[in-house]
Amino acid sequence: MVARTTVAVVTPFGSPTPxxxxxxxxxxxxxxxxxxxxxxxxxxxxxxxxAHLFQGSGEVIVASGRTALLAMNLRPLSxxxxxxxxPLVESIAASTDSVEFGESVQLVATIGDTDPAELPFLISxxxxxxxxxxxxxxxxxxSWRAPPGSEPSVARVTYxxxxxxxxxxxxxxxxxxxxxxxxxxxxxxxxxxPQLRALEASDAAAPEGGVCSLKAIAEDPDGDVLHYAWSSVxxxxxxxxxxxxxxxxxxxxxxxxxGSCSLSVSVSDGRGGSAAGSVRxxxxxxxxxxxxxxDEVYVSDGRAFTGDPVTDxxxxxxxxxxxxxxxxxxxxxxxxSARSSGTxxxxxxxxxxxxxxxxxxxxxxxxxxxxxxxxxxxLNCAPSCADLxxxxxxxxxxxxxxxxxxxxxxxxxYCDMTTDGGGWTLVGHASxxxxxxxxxxxxxxxxxxxxAGGPEYSLGILPALSDTEMMITVDGPGPGAxxxxxxxxxxPNFNRGPLPCASAIPFDYRPSAASAYVGSGGWDCSxxxxxxxxxxxxxxxxxxxxxxxxxxxxxEVWIYAR
Numbered sequence: 001m002v003a004r005t006t007v008a009v010v011t012p013f014g015s016p017t018p019x020x021x022x023x024x025x026x027x028x029x030x031x032x033x034x035x036x037x038x039x040x041x042x043x044x045x046x047x048x049x050x051a052h053l054f055q056g057s058g059e060v061i062v063a064s065g066r067t068a069l070l071a072m073n074l075r076p077l078s079x080x081x082x083x084x085x086x087p088l089v090e091s092i093a094a095s096t097d098s099v100e101f102g103e104s105v106q107l108v109a110t111i112g113d114t115d116p117a118e119l120p121f122l123i124s125x126x127x128x129x130x131x132x133x134x135x136x137x138x139x140x141x142x143s144w145r146a147p148p149g150s151e152p153s154v155a156r157v158t159y160x161x162x163x164x165x166x167x168x169x170x171x172x173x174x175x176x177x178x179x180x181x182x183x184x185x186x187x188x189x190x191x192x193x194p195q196l197r198a199l200e201a202s203d204a205a206a207p208e209g210g211v212c213s214l215k216a217i218a219e220d221p222d223g224d225v226l227h228y229a230w231s232s233v234x235x236x237x238x239x240x241x242x243x244x245x246x247x248x249x250x251x252x253x254x255x256x257x258x259g260s261c262s263l264s265v266s267v268s269d270g271r272g273g274s275a276a277g278s279v280r281x282x283x284x285x286x287x288x289x290x291x292x293x294x295d296e297v298y299v300s301d302g303r304a305f306t307g308d309p310v311t312d313x314x315x316x317x318x319x320x321x322x323x324x325x326x327x328x329x330x331x332x333x334x335x336x337s338a339r340s341s342g343t344x345x346x347x348x349x350x351x352x353x354x355x356x357x358x359x360x361x362x363x364x365x366x367x368x369x370x371x372x373x374x375x376x377x378x379l380n381c382a383p384s385c386a387d388l389x390x391x392x393x394x395x396x397x398x399x400x401x402x403x404x405x406x407x408x409x410x411x412x413x414y415c416d417m418t419t420d421g422g423g424w425t426l427v428g429h430a431s432x433x434x435x436x437x438x439x440x441x442x443x444x445x446x447x448x449x450x451x452a453g454g455p456e457y458s459l460g461i462l463p464a465l466s467d468t469e470m471m472i473t474v475d476g477p478g479p480g481a482x483x484x485x486x487x488x489x490x491x492p493n494f495n496r497g498p499l500p501c502a503s504a505i506p507f508d509y510r511p512s513a514a515s516a517y518v519g520s521g522g523w524d525c526s527x528x529x530x531x532x533x534x535x536x537x538x539x540x541x542x543x544x545x546x547x548x549x550x551x552x553x554x555x556e557v558w559i560y561a562r
Contacts, residue, residue, distance in 0.1 A: 003046060003047055003048040004021065004045070004046045005021070005022040005043065005044070005045040005046070005054075005074075006019040006020065006021055006022065006043065006044055006046075007019065007020055007022055007031070007041060007042070007043040008020070008031075008041070008042055008043075009031055009034050009039050009040070009041050009060075010039055010040040010041070010042060022043075030067070034062050035062070036062050036063060036064045037061075037062055038059060038060070038061050038062075038108070039059070039060060039062065040057055040058070040059055041057060041058050041059070041060055041070055041072070041091070042055075042056075042057045043055065043056050043057070043072055043074055044056075044074075045074055052077060053076065053077060054074035054075060054076055054077065055074060055075060055077060056072050056073060056074035056075050056090055056091070057072075057090065057091070057110070058070055058072045058090055058091025058092075058093060058110050059091065059093060059108050059110055060093040060108070061093060061094075061095040061106050061108055062095070063095045063096060063106075066095060066096040066097075067096065067097050067098075068093060068094065068095055068096060068097070069093065069094045069096070069097035069173060069175070070091060070092075070093040070094075071091060071092050071093070071171055071173050072090065072091040073088060073089060073090055073091065073169075073171060073221070075088060075090065075112065087111065087112070087113050087118070087122055087161045087162070087163050087169045088111065088112045088113065088161075088169050089109060089110075089111055089159055089160070089161060089169045089170060089171040090109075090110040090111060090112050091109065091110045091171070092107065092108075092109045092157070092159045092171045092172075092173045093107065093108050093109075093173075094106070094107055094157070094173055094175055095107075096175075097175065097176060098175070098176040098177075099146045099175060099176070099177055099178075100146065100177075100178055101146055101147065101148050101149055101177065101178055102145060102146055102147075102148055103145070103146050104143055104144065104145045104146075105143070105144050105145075105146070105175060106141075106142075106143055107126070107141065107142045107143065107144055107157060107159075107173075108140060108141050109124075109140050109141075109159040109171075110140065111124065111140070111161050113163070118163055121163065121164055122161045122162065122163055123161065123162045123163075124139065124140070124159065124160065124161045124162075125159075125160050126142045126144075126157065126158070126159055126160075127157070127158045127160070128144055128155055128156070128157045128158070129155055129156040129157075130147045130153065130155045130177075131144055131145055131146050131147040131155050131177075132144055132145040134157065144157055144175075146175075146177045147177065149177070149178070151178075151521065152176070152177065152178045152504045152521070153176075153177045153178070153504060154174045154175070154176055154177065154502075154503055154504050154505075155174070155175050155177055156172050156173070156174050156175075157172070157173050157174075157175060158170055158171070158172045158173075158193075159171055159173075160193070169193065169195060170193035170273060171193075172193070172273065174502070176504070193220075193269065193273030193274065193275060194218050194219065194220040194221075194224070194226055194267045194268070194269050194273055194274065194275045195218060195219050195220075195221070195275055196216065196217070196218045196265075196267055196275040196276070196277045197217045197218060197219055198215075198216070198217040199214075199215075199216055199217075199265065199277040199278070199279055200214070200215040200216075200217070201213070201214055201263075201279045201281070202214075203284070204279065204280065204281055204282060205281070205282045205283065205284045206252045206281060206283075206284045207252075207283065207284035207290075208252065208253060208254045208255070208283075208290070208293075208319065209251060209252070209253075209290055209291035209292070209293050209319055209372075210251070210252050210284050210291060211240065211249055211250070211251050211252075211291065211372060212249065212250050212251075212252065212263075212281060213247070213248075213249050214230065214247065214248050214249065214250060214263065214265070214279065215246060215247045216228060216230075216246045216247075216265045216267065216277070217246070218246070218267040218275060220269050220273075222269070224269035224270060224273075224463070225269070225270060225405050225407065225408070225463060225464055226267050226268070226269060226407070227244070227267070227268045227269075227270060228243075228244055228245060228246050228265060228266070228267055229243060229244060229265065229266045229268075230243040230244075230248050230250075230263065230264070230265045231243065231263070231264055231265075231266075232250070232261075232262075232263055232264075233261065233262040233263065233264050233278060234261045234262060235250065235252060235253070235255075235261035235262065235263055235281060236252070236253030236254060236255070236261070237250055237251050237252045237253040238250070238251050238253075238294050239251075240294065240372070240373065240374050240375065241359075241374065241375035241376075241377065242375070242377045244406070245377075245406070245407070246407075249375075250263055250281075251291070251293065251294055251372060252281055253293075255281075255282070255283045257283065258283075259282075259283065260280050260281060260282045260283075261280070261281055262278045262279065262280050262281070263278060263279050263281065264276060264277065264278040264279075265277055265278075270463050270464075270490065290318070290319045290320050290366070290368070290370060291319075291366070291370045291371075291372050292316045292317065292318055292319075292324050292364040292365065292366045292370060292371070292372045293316060293317055293318075293319055293372075294314065294315075294316050294364065294372060294374055295315040295316055295317060295343070296314070296315040297312070297313070297314045297315075297374060297376070298312070298313045298314075299311075299312050299376060300312070300313075303379050303382075303387070303391055304333075304349075304350070304351040304358070304378045304379055304380045305353050305354070305379060305380050305381050305382040305387075305388065305391065306353065306388075306391050306392050307350055307351070307352070307353060308350070308391075309336060309348050309349065309350050310348065310349050310350065310351070310360075310378060311346065311347070311348045311349075312346070312347055312348075312349070312360055312362065312376045313344065313345065313346045313347075314326070314344070314345050314362045314364065314374055315343055315344050315345075316343060316345075316364045316372070317343050318366040318367060318368075320366065320367070320368060322366060322367030322368065323342075323367055324343060324364055324365065324366055324367075325340070325364075325365045326338070326340045326345030326347075326362060326363070326364055326365075327362075327363045327365070328345075328347040328360060328361065328362055328363070329360070329361050329363070330349050330351075330358070330359070330360045330361070331357065331358055331359050331360075331361075332351060332352065332355040332356055332357065332358035332359075332378075332380065333349045333350065333351040333352075333358050333359070333360060333378060333380075334349060334350055334351075335347060335348075335349055335360075336348045336349060336350060345362055345364070347360065347362070349378070351378045351380040352380065353380060353381060353401060354380065354381040354401030354402075354403065354410040355380060356409065356410070357377075358377075358378040358380040359375050359376055359377045359378055360375075360376045360378065361373050361374070361375050361376070362374045362376070381401055381402060381403035381410045382400070382401075382402050382403070383402065383403060383404050383464075383465070383466070384402055384404060384423070384425050384465055384466075384467070384561075384562065385400065385402065385413065385415035385416070385417065385422075385423050385424060385425040385562065386423035386424075386425070386562040387402075387423075388400055388402065388415065388423075389415070389417055389421075389422045389423035390423070395415070395417050395422075396417055396418070397414075397415065397416055397417050397418055397422075398414070398415065398417075399412050399413065399414050399415070399449035400412070400413065400415050401413075402415075402425065404461045404464040404465050405461070405464040408464075411447075411459065411461075412447075412449055413425050413426060413427075413447075413449065413459060414426040414449045414450075414451055416471075416479075416560060419471065419479045419482075419513060420471075420479075420484075420513040423562045424471055424560035424561070424562050425461075425465065425467075425560060425561055425562060426449075426451060426477075426558060426559070426560050427439075427440070427458060427459050427461060427462055427465070427559050427560065427561050428440070428444065428447075428456075428457060428458025428459065428460075428558075428559045429448070429451070429453070429456060429457050429458070429477075429556065429557070429558050429559070430456055430542070430546060430547050430556060430557050430559070431453075431454060431455055431456045431546060431556050432545065432546040432554050432555060432556040433544070433545045433546055433554070434455075434456040434544055434545065434546065435499075435543065435544035435545065436456065436498060436499065436542045436543065436544050436546070436547065437497075437499045438460075438497060438498075438499070439456070439458040439460075439497075439498060439559065440458070440460070440462040440463075440494070440495055440496055440497055440498060440559075441460055441462055441463050441495065441496045441497070442458070442460045443458060443459060443460035444456055444457055444458040444460065445457030445458070447459050451477035451558060453477075453556055458559070462494070462495045462496070462561060463490075463495050463496065465495075465561055466489055467489070467494070467495070467561035467562060468486060468487060468488070468489055468562075469484065469485065469486050469487075469561065469562050470484070470485040470487075470494050470559065470560065470561050471483075471484050471485075471559075471560040471561075471562075472485070472540060472547075472557050472558070472559050472560070473557060473558045473560070474547070474549045474550075474555050474556075474557055475549075475555055475556060475557075476558075477558045479513060482512065482513070483509065483510075483511060483539055483540050483549075484509065484510045484511075484512070484513065484515075484517075485507055485508065485509050485531065486507065486508040486509070486517050487505070487507040487508070488505065491503065491505055491507065492505070493505070493507075493523070493529065493531075494507070494561075497529060497542075498529040498542040499528065499529055499542060499543060500525070500529075501523060501525030501528065501529040501530070502525075503523070504521070504523055505521075506519060506520060506521035507519075507520060507521075507531065508520070509531065509533065509539055518533070518534055519534065520532060520533055520534050522534070522536050524538070527543060528541055528542055528543025528544075528548075529541060529542040529543060530543075530548070538551065540557075541553075
């Protein structure tokens, strides 16, 4: 565990400036009185016992009268992946943290690899979410021009390196456009991209109808929840189950003699970072036992979280022309009925709510005895209180099982099913004295479905909730004194943090459930999270102690989302 991080600039005279302690939730600091030029920055991180755990360096371009922005990845002094060569983006820097429309910024990156011999072979690229397109730029240096416009915005510039084995690393640096120097530095919500460590296929040479088991192994340096998506690039055939888990299976169709095709997987962290890889399949040896071929599948309603029956159907045929038979089984579910007619099999199941992973399996058997299994995943736990309310409108307030992230186990959350139509998930509580650093995307304290006051606690589920509204109640868990916000899905300020305040994206607000929403683009992120109303007065703030409401600190708040 890192207890202390220091940083210094190597001056033109070859010696570093006095070291500064990095502080705050982002471990950041501003070093003043650095002369214009291109200088090296060095950083070190130490454990509680004083052991030297991480070190790193980067380059920064300092322009006269400007505040440069530098993001660094510190390298662990012990090899995190022995025996594997991994690329690393050590730093990315901009000559200024805030620009006006159409203004240019100089960018510089530094890279590394756990095997220095691989450095000359790394493939690099720059990209930007807006402004001049850096997608074709390469090398460690680039110039980016801010987009034209009339409203403040945040552009995200990304530098990415990939080695010949497909391992990749990236770092994203946000730059404020027409946001004002005072607020720009806090937009540095840095994101390290996920890394695809391995991509495994059980059999890269499969006959027509053959089944290939697939598995992706990925990691995220920031601990973000990863989302998977498998797809066929040019392979005929069908995936035999969900394509949103790390593991799946694919049944290959007919390939031309000597031909081949590819399947791909993408991994995303929900914050703009992603990794991708592919596996190539070739025709298998002739004379293999022909397997039944899955033609089509259908699920009547995969939302099984209220105990309602779910009907699955599957159509298949035997490439040899013989009949096929169907049998069914379930995990964490009960088979109610099954029937078949020729090439079509139909079964109905019900699943206990939030009993863990649940699925039904259709086993298709040909006349020669060859077998193929197809897995129907069942959503037996609601992703949110809003989903539960939509499926069962009569439910009252109370604790219910939900599962916002399918890769994590179900959890108990308090659901407000009455306020403003209901469907509100209690995601966290800020105490009257806490600094409230991470409540939205990090589990904090011991979550209480009783909605008790006192200590700070949260589920840390907002990035997985697909929420577009937030209700924050002040000095009590009920909506007597509440502020409502409405925003786009994945708005950074309402799904991560709340500290650091990371975006200038607009939002809507209303002071009570009976009011209409009003638009606002107002943020003050100079030293906390402050949502401003249309007249730029403070609606609510985080940064502590407690929350800011009615112009005073020290309020405790309950945070709901739907």
